[in-house]
Amino acid sequence: MQKGENTRKHIIAKSAELFNQHGYSGSSLSDITERTGIKKGGIYRHFASKDEIALEAYNYAASIVGGQFTQAVAAQETAMNKLLAYFRVYERVVEAPPFVGGCPLLNMAIESDDGHPGLRQRAQQGLARTLDSMKAIIHEGVQNGEFKADLNVDALATFAFATLEGGIMMSKLEGDNRHMQMNIESFTAYLKQVCLK
Template sequence: MKKGDRTREHIIMKSAEIFNQRGYAGTSLNDIIADTGIKKGGIYRHFASKDEIALEAYNYAASLVCGKFSEAVDQEQSASGRLIAFFLVYEDVVNNPPFIGGCPMQNNAVESDDTHPALRDRAQQGLHTILDMMKSIICEGIQTGEFKEDLNPDALASFAFSLLEGGILLSKLEGNNRHMQMNTASFSSFLQQCCLKAH
């Protein structure tokens, strides 16, 4: 990797952490300069604006978390296990989140809802990516006979992701993982009702 590419990657990685912790509005170019150790001119050699950095930084953070979801899912054999794997990635969201600052999609969606359409679009893409992953797992579970045939993949994926994101939000707000733990246990019990037989 060339020096210029390494510098650009360094800016993206450090900025992703700052944006995910402080938000877009709460992060200034001076914050990025301070955290990266790169002068203003060096930043502008790679990016035209703070907006461009924010979009690249979000892509980086979201892809990292999505990779951790995929890795956890791939370790499970059953459809139920694969769905629970999403929750386990965030089981210690208070002390050890998969990316510093919590869920990039959630943080981005809340802050950029009405103020930054481009960031909101990225968060929306992230939402659909995860929902599609979940729906694919559910459809496979129906096809293999693990889940009941009348199960609605769209509804179950929405329910699962809502429980996951709600658990992250409440646990972070309270500084206690109990909400993630309760939501994981509740979803696990619910999945047993969706199964044709115990797994």
């Protein structure tokens, strides 16, 4: 039982890297067997389809990045710095992303927009979780008097997430972290405008 579970975890971890680097559509079952070193029959002993692997692989990649977000946020004391902690995780996205291939949520969202409803639903859930986490931080900042009382929490969370993902996409596409750096600077300046302290 232990060996089977370890094999399943190995398939998920290696497939997560593959999908996040080359996309779901750009990765075949043969690519999975090559990456994992496991034959097709071995793959099918653990998964019914490539879709099932993709869902588990996304969960794995998202949990790695989510853990880094949680750790980065927990190390901060102010709501402003907690929001900026999300950006710091991806500050060097070109050479040192928190998961190989960039942001799993961004990659999944782009690829699954229309063609894969199951993958799209998983990406939507990831979006909702991240926004909820950011909103909780912003609410905390409003309640403790760090942020203005009339701040639109939903709008700020959306702005933060869009700025983060836009910086990731542009930096990855250009192969230069400057877009993330500029977005960090711009978002920091914006947060200072809504801070009371």
